[in-house]
Amino acid sequence: MPIVLEDVSFTYGIGTPFETAALRGIDLRIADGEFVGVMGHTGCGKSTLLQLMAGLLAPERGKVMIDGADINAKGYPLASLRQRLSVIFQYPESQLFETTVGKDVAFSLKHSELSAREIQEKVRRALESVGFSFDAIRGLSPLGLSGGEKRRVAIAGALVTQPRILILDEPVAGLDPVGREDFLKLISGLNRNGVTILMVSHNADVLGDCAERLLVLDQGRLMMDGPVRAEFSDVEKLEKLRLGVCRPRKIAHLLKERGVPFPPDIVRYEDLLEAVIKGRRSGTAS
Ligand SMILES: Nc1ncnc2c1ncn2[C@@H]1O[C@H](COP(=O)(O)OP(=O)(O)O)[C@@H](O)[C@H]1O
Ligand SMILES: [Mg+2]
Structure with missing residues (x-):
């Protein structure tokens, strides 16, 4: 499912005193199976870019195409895109709300045509992929878990549909070093199995460790786009943008x-x- 952005711009609050141009003229093509990191200062448009790619915002100008189809065209089946593309927002654990872990992870399969047994198998697989024992955790309340455990449950909820594209906004923020390492191993493993990953992070170490390609945004514009090795070799250019390597x-x-x-x-x-x-x-x- 290649993702293509053609001359995409987005402005918040058009026509209000709070009008903010968040993205300007973004052209981008992401092929299947890529691991793309996105870096840039707070407010440069990273989260807006991810939301446009996920169809959660519609561009003011330009097109977002996934698999050759304009996802904002009338009649586009966004519900089916949700089964193939998952987004993990910053602090995803704040969105856990079901009474048990099992129900929370199953949430996005609720309206699917799968049988209860098939759903249970998918939930089992998702929870095991983030390191839980399904039988031990499924009946617990998410509220009683530690911060790191909640994060893993939230990630299992995003993986339960076995998405082909995974979009992550600052996924390691607030994780301890071991939690971060486990998380990056999990994400890299998914990518090795063919899942396209798009990951926003402030942390150049995290991006250097796992991304192959790096996008650098500055004030809503795409300033750099290339292999991580090539971009991090230009230390001066990144420092000019006040970004580290x-x-x-x-x-x-x-x-x-x-x-x-x-x-x-x-x-x-x-x-x-x-x-x-x-x-x-x-x-x-x-
Ligand atoms: N819901 C919103 N309403 C108005 N302005 C917003 C909203 N979300 C983001 N912005 C503004 O749009 C710009 C880009 O924001 P964002 O995409 O969140 O950047 P980043 O994720 O890189 O920090 C910023 O100037 C931000 O203040
Ligand atoms: Mg953001």
Whole structure:
């Protein structure tokens, strides 16, 4: 299900004193199975972009197409898109509201034509995919869970339809380091199984770790779009936009400034380690 945006603009509160242009002239094509990170300052339009892609907002100008169809055209089956595309908003745990975990995770299958047994199997699979024992957790109230557990339940609720596209808005905000690592493993695993991932994060380390492609927004415009390795190699450009790069890249950059020649495409810790080991063997760092 490729996602295509053609010259998309969006303004909030048109004609009111609060009119805010959130996105301007965005052209974008995301192919099946990509892992795309989205970075930029607060207010640059990241959440608006995700909501447009999910059909939760309609563009003021331009088109959003999924699988070749304009999702804002009259008669477009948005309900069926909801089964193929899931969105996980910031702090998704705040949206848990059913009396039990099992019911909460099953929520988006409520109006499906599946049998109770099929629904139960899907809920089981979703809860197990986020590391829960189905039998132990299904009957519990979401309210009694820890913050990290609630987040995992909310994610299971987004995965229960087995979406082909997963859109995530700041999904690691507020998670502890272990929770964050588990979460990123889960998302990367889904991507390896072919799920297209679009993930907004403030955190360059998180994006450097798992995204292949990076979009950088600034004041509603798409400023950068390319492979993470290429974009993070341009430390100066990102710093001009007052954005950081991931730590391994930053370390390599600082070492280079001190005269140690590191390759420019280091984004992950393994890259850094390999360059150091190679450098020690050959007597220099590259
Ligand atoms: N519901 C809204 N009503 C009015 N303005 C909004 C609304 N949501 C966002 N905005 C404004 O639109 C711009 C883009 O916001 P947003 O997409 O939330 O950015 P980000 O997710 O990058 O922080 C900001 O200037 C923000 O203040
Ligand atoms: Mg946002």
